[in-house]
Amino acid sequence: xxxxxxxxxxxxxxxxxxxxxxxxxxxxxxxxxxxxxxxxxxxxxxxxxxxxxxxxxxxxxxxxxxxxxxxxxxxxxxxxxxxxxxxxxxxxxxxxxxxxxxxxxxxxxxxxxxxxxxxxxxxxxxxxxxxxxxxxxxxxxxxxxxxxxxxxxxxxxxxxxxxxxxxxxxxxxxxxxxxxxxxxxxxxxxxxxxxxxxxxxxxxxxxxxxxxxxxxxxxxxxxxxxxxxxxxxxxxxxxxxxxxxxxxxxxxxxxxxxxxxxxxxxxxxxxxxxxxxxxxxxxxxxxxxxxxxxxxxxxxxxxxxxxxxxxxxxxxxxxxxxxxxxxxxxxxxxxxxxxxxxxxxxxxxxxxxxxxxxxxxxxxxxxxxxxxxxxxxxxxxxxxxxxx
Numbered sequence: 322x323x324x325x326x327x328x329x330x331x332x333x334x335x336x337x338x339x340x341x342x343x344x345x346x347x348x349x350x351x352x353x354x355x356x357x358x359x360x361x362x363x364x365x366x367x368x369x370x371x372x373x374x375x376x377x378x379x380x381x382x383x384x385x386x387x388x389x390x391x392x393x394x395x396x397x398x399x400x401x402x403x404x405x406x407x408x409x410x411x412x413x414x415x416x417x418x419x420x421x422x423x424x425x426x427x428x429x430x431x432x433x434x435x436x437x438x439x440x441x442x443x444x445x446x447x448x449x450x451x452x453x454x455x456x457x458x459x460x461x462x463x464x465x466x467x468x469x470x471x472x473x474x475x476x477x478x479x480x481x482x483x484x485x486x487x488x489x490x491x492x493x494x495x496x497x498x499x500x501x502x503x504x505x506x507x508x509x510x511x512x513x514x515x516x517x518x519x520x521x522x523x524x525x526x527x528x529x530x531x532x533x534x535x536x537x538x539x540x541x542x543x544x545x546x547x548x549x550x551x552x553x554x555x556x557x558x559x560x561x562x563x564x565x566x567x568x569x570x571x572x573x574x575x576x577x578x579x580x581x582x583x584x585x586x587x588x589x590x591x592x593x594x595x596x597x598x599x600x601x602x603x604x605x606x607x608x609x610x611x612x613x614x615x616x617x618x619x620x621x622x623x624x625x626x627x628x629x630x631x632x633x634x635x636x637x638x639x640x641x642x643x644x645x646x647x648x649x650x651x652x653x654x655x656x657x658x659x660x661x662x663x664x665x666x667x668x669x670x671x672x673x674x675x676x677x678x679x680x681x682x683x684x685x686x687x688x689x690x691x692x693x694x695x696x697x698x699x700x701x702x703x704x705x706x707x708x709x
Contacts, residue, residue, distance in 0.1 A: 334658030341651025344643050359626045360481035361446040362406075362415050368477075368618070370402040371611045372581065373426065376603025378435075384598070385543065397426035398435075398603050404477055409443070414452055416443040417477050435601075440493060441467065442476060449478040449576060459493070474498040479576035481626060483515060494563050495521060496529040501569065509579050510616040514570045523562040523593035535561040537589065544589075544597060559589040559597060572619035574627055579615040582606040 377394050384391035400423045407418045419440040425433035442457035444450060451457060451472050460467035474489035490501040501519040508514065527536035538558040541547035546557070563585070570580035583605050589598040607615070 330660075331658060334654045337650050337654025337657065339654075341647045341649075341654055344647025344650060346647075361412075362444075362449070362478065363622070364406050364410055364415060366404075366406050366415070368402075368404045368577075368615060369611065370404070370578075370581070370615070371608045372400045372583070372605040373608050374398055374603055374605035376585075376601060376605075377599060378425075379598065379600045387543075387545075392599060398605060399424055399426040400605060407441070409455065413446060414443050415446045416441060416455070419477060437461075439467065440470075442472065444478065448480045449475055450480075451476075470496070472498070477578075479571045479573075479578065481574065481576050483571050483573040483576050485515060488517070490517075490519065490567075490569075492521060492565070492567075494526070494565075495524040497524070501567070504568075507570070509570050509572075510613060512572060512579075512616055512620055514579060515573050517569045517571060518567065520566045521564055523564045523588075525560045525593065526563050526587075527560040537561075546597060557591070559591055559595075561587060561589055561600065562593055562596075563587050572616075572623060575619050575622035577615065577619040577622060579619050580607050580612050 374397075375395050376398050377392055378396050380388075380391045380393055400421065403420045405418050407416045410416050421436075421438050421440065422434065423436040425435065427433070439460045440458075443452050443455055445452060451474070456469045457472050458467035459470045472491045474491045476491040476493070479488065485503045485506070487500045487502045489498045491498045499519050499521050501517045504516045504518050506513065507516055526532070536558060538556050540553060541555050541557050542553040544557055544559065547553040547555075565586075566584040568580075568582040569578050571577065572579055584603075585605075586602040587600040588596045589600060590596055
C-alpha cells in the first residue's frame with residue numbers, strides 16, 4: 322500500500338512540474354509572439370472628439386466698415402471631429418477619415434459654421450505612420466473634389482507601445498510636421514497616460530497652402546495702419562499666420578489620444594512677428610464626456626492587446642497571471658516530488674508491550690514438547706496467582 326501511494330504522488334508531482342514549466346514558457350512567449358500580433362488598429366475603430374471653450378473672432382463686415390469693435394470677445398466655440406475607418410483598409414493598413422466642423426456655440430443648430438473639412442489618410446495599423454499609397458487628401462469645399470495632401474507623420478493616433486520621447490506630429494492647418502515632446506506621466510480617469518506638448522511658432526498660411534484667401538491686399542486705411550491721408554490709399558499685402566500650443570494625453574499601450582487642448586491664434590501681418598489684425602484666438606479642450614468615452618475605449622483596447630484583466634484602477638496582464646500560476650505549480654510539484662514518504666518504522670511504537678502489568682507480555686511461546694508446555698503453563702499460572 323505505501324508503495325502505491327508513493328507512485329501516485331510522484332505521478333502527480335511530475336504532472337505539476339510539467340504544467341508549471343509550460344505556464345512559465347507561455348508567460349514568456351505571450352508578450353514576445355502573441356501580443357505583437359494583436360497590436361493593430363481595429364478596422365471597426367471610430368472616435369468622436371468634441372472640443373469646447375471660448376475665444377475671440379474678427380467680424381469681417383465690421384472690420385471692413387472700419388468699426389473699432391470688430392473683434393468679438395468671449396465667444397463660445399466648439400469643434401467636432403468624427404474619425405472612422407474607411408476603404409481601402411486591409412490586414413496591414415487602415416484609411417482614417419476625419420470629418421471636422423468648427424462653429425460658434427451660441428447660435429442655433431445649422432448656423433454659425435466657421436469652417437469644415439474632410440481629411441483622409443491611410444496609415445500603418447501598428448505604427449500609425451502614413452503609407453505612400455493611397456495618397457492622403459483634404460476636401461475643404463463640398464462642391465470641389467478633395468486635393469491630394471501627402472504627409473509622413475503621426476496625426477490621429479500614436480503607435481502601439483508609445484514611448485516617453487518626442488514624435489513628429491502632423492499639423493493639418495500648417496500643412497507640416499513638428500516634433501511633439503514628452504512632458505510627463507500622469508493619469509486621466511484613473512488610467513496612466515503620457516502627456517505631450519509642442520508650440521508651433523507663427524506659420525505663413527499663404528506659403529503653406531497657396532490659398533489666395535490667406536493673402537489679402539488692402540489700403541493701409543482699411544488695415545488701420547495709415548499714418549495719415551498721404552498714405553491712406555497705399556495698398557499693403559498681408560498674409561494670414563497661424564500659431565498653436567498643443568497638449569495631447571496618450572494612453573501608451575494602445576496609442577490612443579484620450580485628451581487634447583489647443584491654444585490657437587491666427588492673425589494677418591506682413592511677417593510672422595507683425596500681428597497687425599487678429600482673426601481668431603481661442604483656447605479649446607476635449608469635453609468631459611469626450612474624455613470619458615475615449616478613456617474607456619483606450620482601456621478596452623489596452624486590455625485587448627495586453628491580454629489584461631482590469632478591476633477598477635488595477636490591471637493585471639495575462640503574462641503575469643501565467644507566470645505566477647506557473648511558478649506556484651512548479652514549486653508545488655517539486656515539493657511534492659521530493660517529500661519523504663511515511664513508512665511503518667515512522668509510526669509510534671506500541672507502549673503497551675512495555676507495561677509489566679500486561680499479562681499478554683508474560684505469555685511464552687509454546688514449545689513442541691508437551692512436557693515443556695505443561696511445565697511452562699503450570700509456572701505461568703502459579704506466578705499469576707502469586708501476583709494476585
